[in-house]
Structure formats: C-alpha cells, structure tokens
Amino acid sequence: MPQPHDAQMRLAVSTVIFALRPDAAGRAVLWTPLVRRTREPQLGLWALPGGWLPVNEELEVAAARTLRATTGLAPKYLEQLYTFGEVDRSPDARVVSVVYWALVQSDEAARAVAGPNVRWVPADTLPGLAFDHNRIVEYALWRLRTKVEYTELAHSFLGETFTLAELREVYEAVLQRPLDPANFRRTMIASGRLRETGELLAGAAHRPPKLYRYDASVRTAGAREPFQSERPAS
Amino acid sequence: MPQPHDAQMRLAVSTVIFALRPDAAGRAVLWTPLVRRTREPQLGLWALPGGWLPVNEELEVAAARTLRATTGLAPKYLEQLYTFGEVDRSPDARVVSVVYWALVQSDEAARAVAGPNVRWVPADTLPGLAFDHNRIVEYALWRLRTKVEYTELAHSFLGETFTLAELREVYEAVLQRPLDPANFRRTMIASGRLRETGELLAGAAHRPPKLYRYDASVRTAGAREPFQSERPAS
DNA sequence: GAGAGTTCAGGTCAGTCTGACTCGAACTGC
DNA sequence: GCAGTTCGAGTCAGACTGACCTGAACTCTC
Structure with missing residues (x-):
C-alpha cells in the first residue's frame, strides 16, 4: 500500500532550452543554455535551469520563469517533456523533476544574457552535467528531432x-x-x-x-x- | 525566485489502464478500470487507480503496483503519460500527479478482479470522475490512438x-x-x-x-x- | 555594362506507397 | 455435396517522394 511521502521528497521544475546559433564554422546548430550550480550537491557543475516548484505556481509558469531568468527571453514554444524521478538521481533527498523543453528565437538568443554562471553550449557536444541532466538533454533532443518532422x-x-x-x-x-x-x-x-x-x-x-x-x-x-x-x- | 515548497504539496502517481472487452453488442471496445474514492475529498466518486508516491519507490514501479492492486494483473505495456499539476486541481492541498498509461491483455482482463470499489467502464463513455480525471483519460485515449498508428x-x-x-x-x-x-x-x-x-x-x-x-x-x-x-x- | 555566379521558383520523371478491389483456397454447417 | 464464410495472395490506379532540370532575377567582378 502507498505510504505518504515525507519531507525528504522535493518537487523541481527544469527546462531544456534550444536555440539556433552559428558554430565555429558558421553553420547553424542547436545550442542550449546551462547554469552553474551555486550550492551543494554538485556545486560548480553545469546544470539545466530550474528550481523548486512553489506551492502556488503552475508547472508551465515555473518553467517559463526559469527560462526567463536564464536567457532573459520568452520562449516561442514550451512543452512538457517528461518527469524524472529515479530514487537515486540526487545524492541527498528524493527529487522528482518535471522537465519542460522550450524553443527560443534565434536572433533574440543572440543577445541573451551571459555571465559567469550562465553558459551556452552546443546541444550535441555537452560537457558532463550535474545529476542525470545529460540524459535529459539527449531525450529532449530526440523529441525535438522526431517532432520537427x-x-x-x-x-x-x-x-x-x-x-x-x-x-x-x-x-x-x-x-x-x-x-x-x-x-x-x-x-x-x-x-x-x-x-x-x-x-x-x-x-x-x-x-x-x-x-x-x-x-x-x-x-x-x-x-x-x-x-x-x-x-x-x- | 523559486521558494521551497511546503507540506501543502503532495506527489501522486496514477495510471490509466486500457483493455479490450466486448461491449453490449459484442464488439470489442476499450475499457478502463476505475476505483471508488473511500475518503475525502471527492468521497464516493470514481477515480483513476493511484496513490501517494512512497519516498523510496520508483515512479514506474508505483504505477505498476497500483495497476496490480486494481486489476490483479501485470501490464504488457506501461509508459509515462504526463504530469498534471494545476494549482486548483484538488480542493485541499496542491497535488501533482505523475500519470502513467498501461495496456493489459484482453483475455486476462476478462478475469480481472471486480468489487464494490472497482468498476470497469467503456473508455469512450466515461461517467463524471473525480478531480480532472476525465481530461486525463481523454488525453490517454488520444495518445493510444495516435501511437497505435x-x-x-x-x-x-x-x-x-x-x-x-x-x-x-x-x-x-x-x-x-x-x-x-x-x-x-x-x-x-x-x-x-x-x-x-x-x-x-x-x-x-x-x-x-x-x-x-x-x-x-x-x-x-x-x-x-x-x-x-x-x-x-x- | 557585359558576363559570371548564385539562389529562387517552378516543373518533370520514376519509383514507392496506399486504398479499392478481385479471386481462388480452405474450412464448417446444412 | 453445396452454400457461406474468411484466408491469403494478387492487381490496378492515384498519391506521394526523392532526384533532377531549367529559366528567372539579383549582385559582383572585370
């Protein structure tokens, strides 16, 4: 029988953001913005933009808010991707993440905010990210590529x-x-x-x-x- | 900025289960099992099988468990459908539901458990269900019908x-x-x-x-x- | 200012796929 | 033994798709 969860379980919302930008050779490729973790666990690693879900905020609004906080822009497309909830995906408490994916306009993405804690990387050659975020971005890429067809x-x-x-x-x-x-x-x-x-x-x-x-x-x-x-x- | 959620937020797992059964005219149509709510809110209404997510149980395992508890059977197909988290979808606390959908074998479904609190209904002519569960079943039906193609x-x-x-x-x-x-x-x-x-x-x-x-x-x-x-x- | 170089816009053609249809095969029930 | 049924395999025409062709329209170079 199900048992009520305790305070060890937390609900987060994250977003995989895609925009087209020219790579080193000048060809347009997919980029995604990452944020540096400023606290434990996984402090210092790059991760998807996101945060804890406030009690009175809609899931999609929370996703749009984190997107705006990261890129300073509004998405032209936003859709729920998947909910990741493996018991061991975070070392501390049980964290269930409702993940969204978003598309932002290319020319606006060009003037997106950047800083020491925000970094755009090519979506197909990611560095090692925090938690299971590499797997999440790969799934978002798969969804984008199948859905665009x-x-x-x-x-x-x-x-x-x-x-x-x-x-x-x-x-x-x-x-x-x-x-x-x-x-x-x-x-x-x-x-x-x-x-x-x-x-x-x-x-x-x-x-x-x-x-x-x-x-x-x-x-x-x-x-x-x-x-x-x-x-x-x- | 995101604020940590409080004890008012709860995480649930529910499952929309489909099986083929003959209708009154003998033609095979989609049926889905429902459970009667035995506590407030919405006491007495029919709802999707599900329950609170235990801290140390995987999402998919929780879905399979509730499915087994309802039908007494193991699903031949099980996939995450969507996460429903509207602020006002439950009258009391904020409830975020990770919903799965499942297919069970027809001949096994025929000998599924039934009782005063479990009832199979044709998926296309649902009664009024608790919470937003009508909308959830309709979405699961849409997903089944597009995905089967x-x-x-x-x-x-x-x-x-x-x-x-x-x-x-x-x-x-x-x-x-x-x-x-x-x-x-x-x-x-x-x-x-x-x-x-x-x-x-x-x-x-x-x-x-x-x-x-x-x-x-x-x-x-x-x-x-x-x-x-x-x-x-x- | 004439010609080269480029992409644009529209077309052809052959092979593939799909829906509608046909027909003999193989069984049971009368 | 014949009627009635579905099975399994095939045909045919139209729709769709990838490969390719050609004139149009612009800028750049000489």
Missing part, C-alpha cells in the same frame, strides 16, 4: 517573417542533414500553413526570395495535440 | 500468438474504423515484425488462419524511443 514547430526558431531558405536551414540544423531546396519548397507550400507577405528580401547576390509568414489558424487534418503551448505567457 | 503496441492487447484477424480487430477497436483485411495483411507482413508459428487456428467455419508471434528483436528503422517499457517487472 511531423509538426510545424520549426518556425518557432524564426522571427515573424522568413524565407523558405531560412526555414530550410532550421530543418537542416535540427535534422543534421541537407534537404533538397526544391522538394522542401513543394512540401512546405503544400502544407498550407505559409502565407506570402507580398514582400521580397532584397540585398542578396541572387534572385530575391519571397518572405513568408506562418499561419497557425489553418485547421490541422488530424486531431490537435493537447497540452502544448505556442507562445506561452512570458 | 506509428508503433507496434497493438500486440500488447493480445496473447503470445494471434491471427492477423485478431490483430486487426485490435486496431479497429482502438481506431474506431474498419480496416481492409487484405491491405492490413500486406502492411503487417511488410513490417517484418511478425513471425509465423507454423500452426493454424482450426475450428472456425472457414479457411483456418495462420498463427503469428510478435518479434520484438527486429531493429527499428528510426531511432527507438527512450523511456518506454515493454513488459515491466510485475
């Missing part, structure tokens, strides 16, 4: 308007493989979710591309997934 | 060996639409996951069908999903 969340990395080449770059960075530009255009247009703004992006040394805007109002064919939030309250 | 979890409803017609019945009951027998056979065989046992099922008033066995050892084309468990420890 059957949903329309890629635009969350971009601004209000974008070209098809920019959108394709997002897919290529997330999926880590090149996509045929012509076929990519065809499938994106066929999805019915893109609206032409009527404007072109001038300045490049080639034919100026059309600017598009994402249209979320189009009804999805299948049933819409519950419990996701687009542009949550900041 | 791109994974191989349907066989979890069946025994060791089964005919293609039996497997098709599972899909039809879950998806709530008829499937073409010939096309169903083609795609199932093409998946490479079915092994002929060499035996036939005799006795029916038609050509005897082959018996198949599910082969989990075949490598999946895409990356395998983490954090699912097939046949967890009972």
Whole structure:
C-alpha cells in the first residue's frame, strides 16, 4: 500500500532550452543554455535551469520563469517533456523533476544574457552535467528531432517573417542533414500553413526570395495535440 | 525566485489502464478500470487507480503496483503519460500527479478482479470522475490512438500468438474504423515484425488462419524511443 | 555594362506507397 | 455435396517522394 511521502521528497521544475546559433564554422546548430550550480550537491557543475516548484505556481509558469531568468527571453514554444524521478538521481533527498523543453528565437538568443554562471553550449557536444541532466538533454533532443518532422514547430526558431531558405536551414540544423531546396519548397507550400507577405528580401547576390509568414489558424487534418503551448505567457 | 515548497504539496502517481472487452453488442471496445474514492475529498466518486508516491519507490514501479492492486494483473505495456499539476486541481492541498498509461491483455482482463470499489467502464463513455480525471483519460485515449498508428503496441492487447484477424480487430477497436483485411495483411507482413508459428487456428467455419508471434528483436528503422517499457517487472 | 555566379521558383520523371478491389483456397454447417 | 464464410495472395490506379532540370532575377567582378 502507498505510504505518504515525507519531507525528504522535493518537487523541481527544469527546462531544456534550444536555440539556433552559428558554430565555429558558421553553420547553424542547436545550442542550449546551462547554469552553474551555486550550492551543494554538485556545486560548480553545469546544470539545466530550474528550481523548486512553489506551492502556488503552475508547472508551465515555473518553467517559463526559469527560462526567463536564464536567457532573459520568452520562449516561442514550451512543452512538457517528461518527469524524472529515479530514487537515486540526487545524492541527498528524493527529487522528482518535471522537465519542460522550450524553443527560443534565434536572433533574440543572440543577445541573451551571459555571465559567469550562465553558459551556452552546443546541444550535441555537452560537457558532463550535474545529476542525470545529460540524459535529459539527449531525450529532449530526440523529441525535438522526431517532432520537427511531423509538426510545424520549426518556425518557432524564426522571427515573424522568413524565407523558405531560412526555414530550410532550421530543418537542416535540427535534422543534421541537407534537404533538397526544391522538394522542401513543394512540401512546405503544400502544407498550407505559409502565407506570402507580398514582400521580397532584397540585398542578396541572387534572385530575391519571397518572405513568408506562418499561419497557425489553418485547421490541422488530424486531431490537435493537447497540452502544448505556442507562445506561452512570458 | 523559486521558494521551497511546503507540506501543502503532495506527489501522486496514477495510471490509466486500457483493455479490450466486448461491449453490449459484442464488439470489442476499450475499457478502463476505475476505483471508488473511500475518503475525502471527492468521497464516493470514481477515480483513476493511484496513490501517494512512497519516498523510496520508483515512479514506474508505483504505477505498476497500483495497476496490480486494481486489476490483479501485470501490464504488457506501461509508459509515462504526463504530469498534471494545476494549482486548483484538488480542493485541499496542491497535488501533482505523475500519470502513467498501461495496456493489459484482453483475455486476462476478462478475469480481472471486480468489487464494490472497482468498476470497469467503456473508455469512450466515461461517467463524471473525480478531480480532472476525465481530461486525463481523454488525453490517454488520444495518445493510444495516435501511437497505435506509428508503433507496434497493438500486440500488447493480445496473447503470445494471434491471427492477423485478431490483430486487426485490435486496431479497429482502438481506431474506431474498419480496416481492409487484405491491405492490413500486406502492411503487417511488410513490417517484418511478425513471425509465423507454423500452426493454424482450426475450428472456425472457414479457411483456418495462420498463427503469428510478435518479434520484438527486429531493429527499428528510426531511432527507438527512450523511456518506454515493454513488459515491466510485475 | 557585359558576363559570371548564385539562389529562387517552378516543373518533370520514376519509383514507392496506399486504398479499392478481385479471386481462388480452405474450412464448417446444412 | 453445396452454400457461406474468411484466408491469403494478387492487381490496378492515384498519391506521394526523392532526384533532377531549367529559366528567372539579383549582385559582383572585370
């Protein structure tokens, strides 16, 4: 029979945050911000942003708050990932962590706050993190990579308007493989979710591309997934 | 800044259990077992099986235990569904529930324990449940119905060996639409996951069908999903 | 200012996949 | 022995996808 838990059990909320940034070679890759632990256990190690869940705060709000505290930005996409609760995942008390994952816009991420206790690292080559956080980020990466193929969340990395080449770059960075530009255009247009703004992006040394805007109002064919939030309250 | 939670916050584990059973008309549909609440709040209402998380018990083990306590059976499939933590979902203290969903074998479910405080109901026509449990079951149903289309979890409803017609019945009951027998056979065989046992099922008033066995050892084309468990420890 | 170099936008084509359908095989019940 | 059923295997047309082609439209270089 279940027994009431005692004060040794604590509930935390953490968030895996993803943004696209250029790597050393200038190619866009996934980055994630980490915070340095300022207290025991695991003092000094890098960890996911997060904290204890306040009694009167919603889980998703707590996730958005820690995200803002770390990056100074509001997520364009925020969704619950998984709840990690292994008995031995923290050396001291039993800690159950409700983990969210978030996408933030690339150009805003470029001017994200940085400091001695906040550090952005490439999501695919993580250092050794505190607790089971390496495993958590790997799962979040897996979820992002599978979900980007059957949903329309890629635009969350971009601004209000974008070209098809920019959108394709997002897919290529997330999926880590090149996509045929012509076929990519065809499938994106066929999805019915893109609206032409009527404007072109001038300045490049080639034919100026059309600017598009994402249209979320189009009804999805299948049933819409519950419990996701687009542009949550900041 | 996050503040440490106090004793007003409690962590629970619940499970949505699905099994196939014939309805009044004899057609196989999804059923789920409920338990009657024996204490306040919501005393007397029907609710999901579950309980408080013991400090030294793993989340998944706690889910399997409550499942066994309710149905007397071991699940053939068990996976974390979502964590529900709205501040006002329980009238008294703040309760955060880590919810799992499980599939149990049809013929075993037929001899599941029943009593004044345990009741099986058709999953699509639920009575008014305690707390936010209606919403939770609906989400679990959505997850089952979408996931059965791109994974191989349907066989979890069946025994060791089964005919293609039996497997098709599972899909039809879950998806709530008829499937073409010939096309169903083609795609199932093409998946490479079915092994002929060499035996036939005799006795029916038609050509005897082959018996198949599910082969989990075949490598999946895409990356395998983490954090699912097939046949967890009972 | 003409040509080179680039990507953009739209198209073709072949192979794959999927839903609808057909037909003989193999059993039981009458 | 015939009717009725599902089983198992096959056909066919349309949809979809990856590979590829071509003219359009811009900037940069000479």
